[in-house]
Amino acid sequence: MEFFLSSMSVILRGTGVTVKLTVTSLFLGAIIAVFVALAQVYGKWWLNFIATAYERVLRSIPILIIMFMIFFGLPTFGIRFDPFIAAVISLGLRSSAYQSQIFRGALLAVSEGQIMAARSLGMTGVQTFFHISFPQAVRFSIAPMTNEFTIVLKDTSIAYALGVTELLREGTYIVSTTYEPLLIYSMCAAIYFVITFGTNKFVSIMEKGFAIPGYEVRGVERG
Amino acid sequence: MKLLEVKNLKKRYKNKEVLKDISFDMDKTETLVVIGPSGTGKSTMLKCINRLVEPDGGQILLNGQDVIKARRIEKIRQRIGMVFQEFNLFNHLTVLDNVRIGPLKVKKLQKSVATELAMENLRKVGLASEAKSYPAQLSGGQKQRVGIARALAMEPDLIMFDEPTSALDPELIGEVLEVMRKLALDGMTMLIVTHEMGFVREIADRIIFMENGEIVESGTPEKIFNAPEKERTHQFLNQFTKFWREK
Ligand SMILES: Nc1ncnc2c1ncn2[C@@H]1O[C@H](COP(=O)(O)OP(=O)(O)O)[C@@H](O)[C@H]1O
Ligand SMILES: [Mg+2]
Numbered sequence: 415m416e417f418f419l420s421s422m423s424v425i426l427r428g429t430g431v432t433v434k435l436t437v438t439s440l441f442l443g444a445i446i447a448v449f450v451a452l453a454q455v456y457g458k459w460w461l462n463f464i465a466t467a468y469e470r471v472l473r474s475i476p477i478l479i480i481m482f483m484i485f486f487g488l489p490t491f492g493i494r495f496d497p498f499i500a501a502v503i504s505l506g507l508r509s510s511a512y513q514s515q516i517f518r519g520a521l522l523a524v525s526e527g528q529i530m531a532a533r534s535l536g537m538t539g540v541q542t543f544f545h546i547s548f549p550q551a552v553r554f555s556i557a558p559m560t561n562e563f564t565i566v567l568k569d570t571s572i573a574y575a576l577g578v579t580e581l582l583r584e585g586t587y588i589v590s591t592t593y594e595p596l597l598i599y600s601m602c603a604a605i606y607f608v609i610t611f612g613t614n615k616f617v618s619i620m621e622k623g624f625a626i627p628g629y630e631v632r633g634v635e636r637g
Numbered sequence: 638m639k640l641l642e643v644k645n646l647k648k649r650y651k652n653k654e655v656l657k658d659i660s661f662d663m664d665k666t667e668t669l670v671v672i673g674p675s676g677t678g679k680s681t682m683l684k685c686i687n688r689l690v691e692p693d694g695g696q697i698l699l700n701g702q703d704v705i706k707a708r709r710i711e712k713i714r715q716r717i718g719m720v721f722q723e724f725n726l727f728n729h730l731t732v733l734d735n736v737r738i739g740p741l742k743v744k745k746l747q748k749s750v751a752t753e754l755a756m757e758n759l760r761k762v763g764l765a766s767e768a769k770s771y772p773a774q775l776s777g778g779q780k781q782r783v784g785i786a787r788a789l790a791m792e793p794d795l796i797m798f799d800e801p802t803s804a805l806d807p808e809l810i811g812e813v814l815e816v817m818r819k820l821a822l823d824g825m826t827m828l829i830v831t832h833e834m835g836f837v838r839e840i841a842d843r844i845i846f847m848e849n850g851e852i853v854e855s856g857t858p859e860k861i862f863n864a865p866e867k868e869r870t871h872q873f874l875n876q877f878t879k880f881w882r883e884k
Contacts, residue, residue: 527725628773
């Protein structure tokens with residue numbers, strides 16, 4: 415029993431790291447994503463080109479390679495990160511590529527007519543963005559962001575390879591002392607499931623709270 | 638001084654000349670109606686007047702002020718209201734906020750003043766009771782009346798209507814025309830594109846018949862409907878009367 419409790423506390427510590435990795439990476443990704451989407455939707459052709467290249471390249475590389483390049487590759491130029499930071503940067507960059515497409519689609523889902531109406535009132539481009547486009551685009555982004563959250567959450571387990579002591583690594587550590595792989599890994603799986611399920615529920619409640627009455631929120635899927 | 642003067646307005650898309658050489662003017666309180674087949678450049682013309690579309694040539698004067706040369710077009714747009722065929726209400730805002738956002742954010746009026754102004758104009762279009770609703774909860778006719786209130790709340794010198802009833806079910810057209818009729822009587826200056834010929838005949842001070850990017854002829858409703866100079870005008874209007882007879 416005592417053994418079980420100590421295992422539990424190790425696993426919970428790992429869960430804490432996993433959640434921190436997920437949230438920080440998503441946050442970093444969201445900030446970059448807004449700029450990438452803005453460049454793609456409103457930027458001059460060359461800005462659009464750079465943003466699109468960034469997004470396509472990051473979407474095409476396995477996350478493990480991104481992590482290895484940042485953690486093992488960058489020290490060649492004297493740039494060193496500890497494993498947690500390297501994992502956040504990798505997951506964040508990769509997620510920014512996907513989130514930018516969610517936000518880009520959401521911005522484009524705001525009808526041209528509304529933009530024209532805003533301009534006809536005398537709003538500047540910046541006012542139109544902040545009062546009309548952005549608030550609607552954020553709403554359109556909520557549903558597809560649930561999906562992105564789930565993907566990043568699961569991909570944090572790859573930070574294992576850099577030695578980040580997240581949920582999976584802590585689980586593996588316990589397995590090495592208990593020889594109960596099925597039990598321990600099942601517990602890890604259950605924790606991922608509970609977090610995903612709980613978050614999905616939470617987001618769908620939030621989505622209803624933010625919904626525009628009478629208006630069906632259209633979303634954009636990760637593709 | 639004329640309220641609006643349009644001189645030799647030109648616009649082309651790629652190799653298509655959409656507006657060839659449009660000239661007309663409007664007096665204060667005048668109701669000027671533009672009719673003509675679709676694809677003729679009517680919407681393009683309206684959008685050129687507040688430069689939602691950049692004209693390629695010509696001159697536009699609003700109260701004598703050059704619109705095309707204006708450095709801050711936003712200042713001029715505040716004085717030209719626009720009502721759209723597809724309403725184009727802001728979906729995420731309540732009816733009140735749709736109408737209030739212009740006075741509040743563009744004119745930067747105090748919130749209480751902007752609210753009062755918005756409510757006053759909602760009363761004018763008979764929708765004060767829907768202030769808290771969202772656009773998606775309204776009928777098409779109500780949406781368009783909010784669109785009109787939104788334009789009115791900026792207290793513009795001129796309101797342009799681009800086929801304001803074309804997207805409406807027939808039974809909802811009346812309520813919108815009723816509001817426009819009232820505005821005309823109140824002395825609002827209105828530039829209207831519409832196919833509602835009965836309404837045109839009743840409220841137009843002057844009519845412009847446009848085709849293929851050109852003004853074919855213009856004049857009073859009596860002249861245009863009863864004694865048009867050009868055969869083309871006659872043919873165009875005939876389609877409508879024939880259509881009515883068939884109905
Ligand atoms: N953004 C655009 N790009 C290219 N062609 C356009 C554009 N907008 C309008 N046109 C063309 O200009 C012509 C006039 O259109 P429009 O002003 O909408 O006519 P109307 O309002 O009289 O029906 C049409 O042939 C249309 O296809
Ligand atoms: Mg049109």
